[in-house]
Amino acid sequence: MTSLHWSRYREQGFSLGIRFLFWLHHRLGPIAFKAAVYPVAFSYYLKNRAGRLAIQEYLQLYTARYPDAGIQANWRTGFNVFLNFANSARDKLEAWFSGFPADRVNFPKRDFLHQVVAGGKGGVLIGSHLGNLEVCRALGSLTDVRVNVLVHTKHAKKFNRMMQRLNPKSQLCLIQVTEVTPTLAMKLSLAVERGELVVIVGDRTPVNSHGRTCTVDFLGRPANFPLGPYILAALLKCPVYTLFCLRSPTGYDIYMDKLCDQVEMKRGNREGHLYILAAEFARRLEHYCRLAPLQWYNFYPFWNQK
Template sequence: MKKTLHWTQMEEGGVIWGMRLLLRIYLLFGRTVLQLFLYPVVIYYWLINRQARQASQAYLNRLAAFAPSLKLSGSFLWSFRHFISFANAIIDKLAAWSGALTRADVQYHGRNEIIAQIRKGQGVVLLGSHLGNLEVCRVIADFDKTLHINVLIHNKHAQKFNRLLKQTSDSSQLNLIQITEITAATSMLLQDKIEGGELVIIAADRSLPGSRQHVAKVNFLGGEALMPQGPFILAGLLKCPVYTVFCLKQQGKHVIYFDHFSDMLNFPRKTREQAMQQIIQRYAERLQTYCLKEPLQWFNFFDFWRVSHDDE
């Protein structure tokens, strides 16, 4: 049987060059012209990338069974719509990077709680995901220059993306931090950020390569999936308030939802595994709730559920 690639192995080597080109087109000609360039690329990708297309269809079939009221299916048409939604998310990402978004483009739920914590000098961990468009969260800082946002990412392009962001906005308060594993140095760096009253965003829905011993099996959209323990362990070590964050495109607006998750995550030694399981399952249930709001904005084009069976 052909072995399924881990999601981190699916990146294209030219991703930075490609994003720089798309950003330049966006800045020079705007969204409409960019769509003329981007849509053919996404259509081509949908046609030739069988694994991503099948993962999309499997996800949509799962949704159709789990939530029939959504009235979607795993057909080619719905999968194509899924990829076009991804294309639009890329354009929105570029708009966020370029500073083109205005206050009128963004709505918030729960933002005042986050601001209140920061005003007290208290940093906050935000548990994000690959649902929606986390990059739009940079506008939180763009609208208030006293805020600093740090985003942990799991790929080698962090420094290059940082430089790209600085080229488009010298005053950007968004900092991307590359991690391949959680170490003492990672914890110390982020502790400094938290003590400085900054925000730390961690995507909590994907496991790192070779980290199977540090994952939890959770029930998500009616099936068993793996989610990493690392983000939750790290949030516990930072000893600070924890919120979830989801940014969805709804009726032409970017709607950012901040929801309280815990005053402080704690995993007692005697009941560590049980407590960890309960916390991660609770996160999975919250992610599921938001996924059902905008199902075509789930951008995990790999077999998210099969991962839990790869070693069987």
């Protein structure tokens, strides 16, 4: 059975619910937020049937793959994923507005990032919808490195409108894009040459039907992963890293690891290295899913996309 592409689903109640929770937290405090987050998350859980089914499929595959993990694929666990997502929205907005507090970010490889930037050239960081990638915007305040985040246009506009209402003075390093054009590639190339970082997610297939994907194993079943992040890195001729940011009891843990020094596209097998990198990214995504199984916020059909 096939399903609609993720970009064709509407995020019901998305903007209103998050704005309400954010207002409560900043005007009435964390106690009011905690009191409201349960009904808001449950309302979104009930309304978003596609999201419920997508999370249920993920949990079923996860429990089949790791039966000793202590995770049950039932509605309670599914609701906890929605609840975690609602809680992460507060941190998401704080990271965008004022930067996440440094004392709540555990980043063991901070010195490694300093070394990367000290080399005079930036790189491409491939993240995901596991955890809270937006908190990684704290990389800028933690290391004095400019971070450019590529986001899907439709959702970026929703976020931008919401943040403009809440904080008109907010300035974000968000680049709205549906495909990599020569103009965008040139802009990003200059940014990388200045030692800046480019962040793009590796678990969303292209909005453009002409975008390239490959099928690799993820949680024991073939799934489509985009090749765009690796094609972009090949154009920029820069190192590629994976980036995961997982919530912990004390804040967030940031994991940054090198994927390759440079993407190779050889004649006769131009996509061979791309497939290898996509498969390795899927393997790492699964690894970090094991560390935080209820933090993969993918509310769309993932294994059966058109």
